[in-house]
Amino acid sequence: MxxxxxxxxxxxxxxxxxxxxxxxxxxxxxxxxxxxxxxxxxxxxxxxxxxxxxxxxxxxxxxxxxxxxxxxxxxxxxxxxxxxxxxxxxxxxxxxxxxxxxxxxxxxxxxxxxxxxxxxxxxxxxxxxxxxxxxxxxxxxxxxxxxxxxxxxxxxxxxxxxxxxxxxxxxxxxxxxxxxxxxxxxxxxxxxxxxxxxxxxxxxxxxxxxxxxxxxxxxxxxxxxxxxxxxxxxxxxxxxxxxxxxxxxxxxxxxxxxxxxxxxxxxxxxxxxxxxxxxxxxxxxxxxxxxxxxxxxxxxxxxxxxxxxxxxxxxxxxxxxxxxxxxxxxxxxxxxxxxxxxxxxxxxxxxxxxxxxRNKKENPVSSQIFRYKLYNVLHYLFFSKTSPIYPQLKKLALFIDHHERIKNFFTRTEYFFKKLLFNCQECGDCFLPEVAYLCPQSQCAKFLVNGPCGGSWNGYCEVYPRKKICVYVRAYERLKKAKKLNQVFKISFVPPRNWTLYKTSSWLNFYLDRDHHFYLTK
Known part of the structure; x- marks a missing residue:
């Protein structure tokens, strides 16, 4: 302006x-x-x-x-x-x-x-x-x-x-x-x-x-x-x-x-x-x-x-x-x-x-570093464009996407496991990698993907004080233990959720460049 x-x-x-x-x-x-x-x-x-x-x-x-x-x-x-x-x-x-x-x-x-x-x-x-x-x-x-x-x-x-x-x-x-x-x-x-x-x-x-x-x-x-x-x-x-x-x-x-x-x-x-x-x-x-x-x-x-x-x-x-x-x-x-x-x-x-x-209290949450490292390895192997098997996985995703029955079964299977592990909300536009493999759609009261609001208190969520730890406090502990805090400075902007993808497979959407990761690489 x-x-x-x-x-x-x-x-x-x-x-x-x-x-x-x-x-x-x-x-x-x-x-x-x-x-x-x-x-x-x-x-x-x-x-x-x-x-x-x-x-x-x-x-x-x-x-x-x-x-x-x-x-x-x-x-x-x-x-x-x-x-x-x-x-x-x-x-x-x-x-x-x-x-x-x-x-x-x-x-x-x-x-x-x-x-x-x-x-x-x-x-x-x-x-x-x-x-x-x-x-x-x-x-x-x-x-x-x-x-x-x-x-x-x-x-x-x-x-x-x-x-x-x-x-x-x-x-x-x-x-x-x-x-x-x-x-x-x-x-x-x-x-x-x-x-x-x-x-x-x-x-x-x-x-x-x-x-x-x-x-x-x-x-x-x-x-x-x-x-x-x-x-x-x-x-x-x-x-x-x-x-x-x-x-x-x-x-x-x-x-x-x-x-x-x-x-x-x-x-x-x-x-x-x-x-x-x-x-x-x-x-x-x-x-x-x-x-x-x-x-x-x-x-x-x-x-x-x-x-x-x-x-x-x-x-x-x-x-x-x-x-x-x-x-x-x-x-x-x-x-x-x-x-x-x-x-x-x-x-x-x-x-x-x-x-x-200076004057900072202990964070009221464990880092769960083993889980973070495991998810990091799996993410690199299956959801990184530098992975050695990425070209083959992309071809497989194209095949699944063109066969409706297989795609429906694949989507149900994906969300079965992600519901157990992350309380997945089936948004079809997965933000787990940006928040240390914690789901902001299910674990942030405001669904924030670019960092927390300013309302947390002593590590607790503004909406659930003394009951629920802010998801970004938990993410910080994971990233700090893994010495990966620098990664959050490499991301200047995470695009908002694309509601067109609701209840579709986030895995297929990643491989077919339909989710927010497509905009991050532009």
């Missing part, structure tokens, strides 16, 4: 420390909450306060609310820059594309892309989770829309190239995790989102000074260089990517927290939000928020993304006053936040060994 013409891009490329403010739409424009939002925005405009950008949540917490485009139109009319949160939880890929076209019609081009919270409430019970795409595949879709999608000749109205749409998209990163397994995957997903052309990033909310310092420090010191050293794989190092990452606008996600909200966070009722133990006793919510604003500015973040702040002008003015006081006094960061044997200040990391071993 032409970023030179986008107002948000120009702001991010300026020298200004950017303050964005998150708004949560109500269930209707008829509610008092919506009127309070409009009233607050009007006051910000009249007082000429340093908020130029508002972001609008998309069914936050998995609960239904007003679609963010409605409030986005109001914000634009009132002279502000809206960023529309766009999640994957409620819409399949066709509905996503339709909504993107509608946003273009309303000239709402600034998007914050996320996988989304698992649905919690709906009409007559919980809504069905969709997650047809994840955040990374959605970023790739929008990147194609920015260039202009070429419609195949066989679709209605096809055979043409659609006009490019100038979206300006950002993404979320969560560098606040208690396990090395979780933290590693969050850095992997950050890099994959960057490769998918996310133009800016906002961190998940985290009350952990060292987490903020580690994340920005790794980028400053050279993201791919440090991971190449950590994983002992020089091929990961990409100087051009490191240079671009250093120029990437990154905002720190911060939350206004009083004692009541702190208790909610402590009980892990808000997936993905991490609190350092000694931050639960919030004495002055405004002062705590101002301290973190000062911290991230000193660390080199482009700005802050304020969440949960009451819609009261005096609260925001108090926050600005305290923040400016810290800027004037320039207190030392270590003294401002305190230090302990578990958190020696907020200096930038020297190496990834430090980062992944």
């Amino acid at each position: 032409n970023q030179q013409k986008n107002e948000l891009a120009l702001l991010f490329n300026s020298s200004e420390f950017v303050i964005t403010f998150e708004l949560v739409p109500s269930r209707s424009t008829r509610t008092r909450q919506y009127k309070d939002i409009i009233n607050f925005i009007s006051k910000v405009s009249k007082e000429n306060l340093p908020i130029k950008v508002f972001t609008i949540t998309d069914n936050a917490g998995g609960n239904p609310t007003l679609t963010p485009s409605v409030l986005g139109n109001d914000l634009k009319t009132m002279g502000f820059i809206p960023i529309v949160h766009f999640s994957c939880k409620d819409k399949n890929r066709n509905a996503i594309e339709s909504e993107l076209l509608a946003l273009d019609r309303n000239e709402l081009h600034n998007l914050l892309i996320m996988t989304g919270d698992y649905p919690r409430y709906g009409f007559f019970g919980k809504a069905k989770p969709v997650f047809d795409l994840d955040a990374i595949s959605l970023l790739y879709l929008i990147t194609e829309i920015e260039k202009g999608i070429e419609l195949p000749s066989w679709v209605p109205g096809g055979g043409i190239k659609l006009a490019p749409i100038p979206f300006y998209k950002g993404a979320i990163v969560n560098p606040f995790k208690t396990l090395s397994a979780e933290l590693f995957w969050q850095y992997v997903k950050f890099y994959r989102k960057f490769k998918a052309k996310a133009y800016f990033f906002i961190t998940q909310v985290g009350f952990h000074p060292q987490g903020f310092a580690d994340f920005i420090g790794i980028i400053k010191l050279g993201f791919t260089r440090l991971f190449a050293e950590y994983l002992q794989d020089p091929s990961i190092y990409n100087p051009e990517d490191d240079k671009k990452l250093k120029e990437l606008p990154i905002l720190a996600g911060l939350f206004y927290v009083n004692e009541k909200i702190a208790r909610i966070f402590k009980n892990n009722n808000i997936p993905g939000i991490y609190f350092r133990d000694d931050f639960y006793n919030i004495l002055d919510p405004i002062d705590s928020l101002a301290k973190f604003m000062y911290l991230v500015k000193e660390l080199g973040y482009k700005g802050v993304h304020l969440c949960g702040l009451p819609l009261k002008l005096e609260k925001f003015q108090q926050l600005l006053e305290k923040f400016n006081n810290y800027l004037a006094k320039k207190p030392e960061l270590d003294k401002l936040f305190g230090s302990s044997p578990k958190n020696q200040g907020v200096s930038q990391p020297y190496s990834l060994y430090e980062v992944f071993n």
